[in-house]
Amino acid sequence: MDLISIRDLSKKDIEGILDAAEEIQKGKRKPNLEGKILATLFFEASTRTKLSFQSAAMRNKMGYVDFLPETSSLKKGESYIDTIKTVAGYADVLAVRHPKEGSARFAADSIDKPVVNGGDGANQHPTQTLIDLFSIRKGKGRIGGLNVTLLGDLKYARTMRSLVYGLAMFGANVTLVSPPGLEMEQSYLDEIKKTFKFNVEFKNEPEYSQADVLYVCRIQQERFADPYEAKRVTEKFAIKKDDLKDAKEDLIILHPLPKINEIEATIDQMKQAKYFEQAHNGVPVRQAVLEYALSR
Numbered sequence: 361m362d363l364i365s366i367r368d369l370s371k372k373d374i375e376g377i378l379d380a381a382e383e384i385q386k387g388k389r390k391p392n393l394e395g396k397i398l399a400t401l402f403f404e405a406s407t408r409t410k411l412s413f414q415s416a417a418m419r420n421k422m423g424y425v426d427f428l429p430e431t432s433s434l435k436k437g438e439s440y441i442d443t444i445k446t447v448a449g450y451a452d453v454l455a456v457r458h459p460k461e462g463s464a465r466f467a468a469d470s471i472d473k474p475v476v477n478g479g480d481g482a483n484q485h486p487t488q489t490l491i492d493l494f495s496i497r498k499g500k501g502r503i504g505g506l507n508v509t510l511l512g513d514l515k516y517a518r519t520m521r522s523l524v525y526g527l528a529m530f531g532a533n534v535t536l537v538s539p540p541g542l543e544m545e546q547s548y549l550d551e552i553k554k555t556f557k558f559n560v561e562f563k564n565e566p567e568y569s570q571a572d573v574l575y576v577c578r579i580q581q582e583r584f585a586d587p588y589e590a591k592r593v594t595e596k597f598a599i600k601k602d603d604l605k606d607a608k609e610d611l612i613i614l615h616p617l618p619k620i621n622e623i624e625a626t627i628d629q630m631k632q633a634k635y636f637e638q639a640h641n642g643v644p645v646r647q648a649v650l651e652y653a654l655s656r
């Protein structure tokens with residue numbers, strides 16, 4: 361079973377994966393996929409997604425092979441899709457990240473092994489959304505009815521694009537706040553509105569006191585056409601500890617990481633800051649994802 365977009369999953373599928381991840385994290389369930397091999401093919405930089413996929417495979421008693429673009433035949437001019445077709449013969453499931461939107465779907469349509477999208481350009485990052493939903497459910501006990509503020513680069517961040525769909529599916533109230541010019545694509549939001557009863561608001565500045573969940577992401581500099589513009593926006597965009605003085609006691613602050621300078625370092629010490637725990641949730645969630653991908 362491929363996992364390319366969060367839209368590939370029903371609410372029931374997501375709940376099943378989150379429940380399995382919860383049992384795995386609590387030590388109540390130990391997936392055994394001995395003999396199966398994961399291939400990680402990351403054509404774009406990664407710390408968390410790649411390493412937590414590899415860690416998840418090991419915890420599931422699987423092996424893994426890692427494709428490194430810099431020392432591969434990509435350097436000799438081999439194409440992306442020839443690489444995918446080759447590696448498909450070396451593994452049972454592929455986790456793929458690539459800067460081009462649609463690349464994961466292209467891989468899935470070209471081979472008969474399950475493909476899990478580890479991020480395709482500014483498009484989708486479904487396993488990060490599962491981690492985010494897991495972290496919200498774990499921190500708040502529910503997702504529906506919560507006030508969730510998404511703050512940052514809503515135009516280029518695939519984490520935001522995937523997450524907004526997941527939040528709509530679960531009935532959260534979503535507030536979108538972005539620097540001017542980095543708003544989320546309207547046609548995507550319209551598509552979500554057609555599918556779910558979706559409470560979405562747009563603000564120029566976040567109302568920190570109203571939020572149950574504050575989800576921040578960095579400005580995706582590498583996706584800007586103009587590096588000067590990217591630098592200018594990045595320098596202006598930062599949350600200070602003082603901004604959070606009226607925030608709810610039980611607010612949770614999430615971030616897919618890496619964070620650059622959009623969250624002042626002292627915020628890390630606040631009890632509301634949950635982003636490192638969120639990153640660690642990546643292992644049980646991806647263990648459950650690998651089980652899901654290999655089970656059908």
Ligand code: NCD
Nearest residue numbers: 408409479519578616617618
């Ligand atoms: C994100 C990504 O690659 O989209 N990182 C991640 O997977 N945790 C977020 C980002 O790079 O800003």
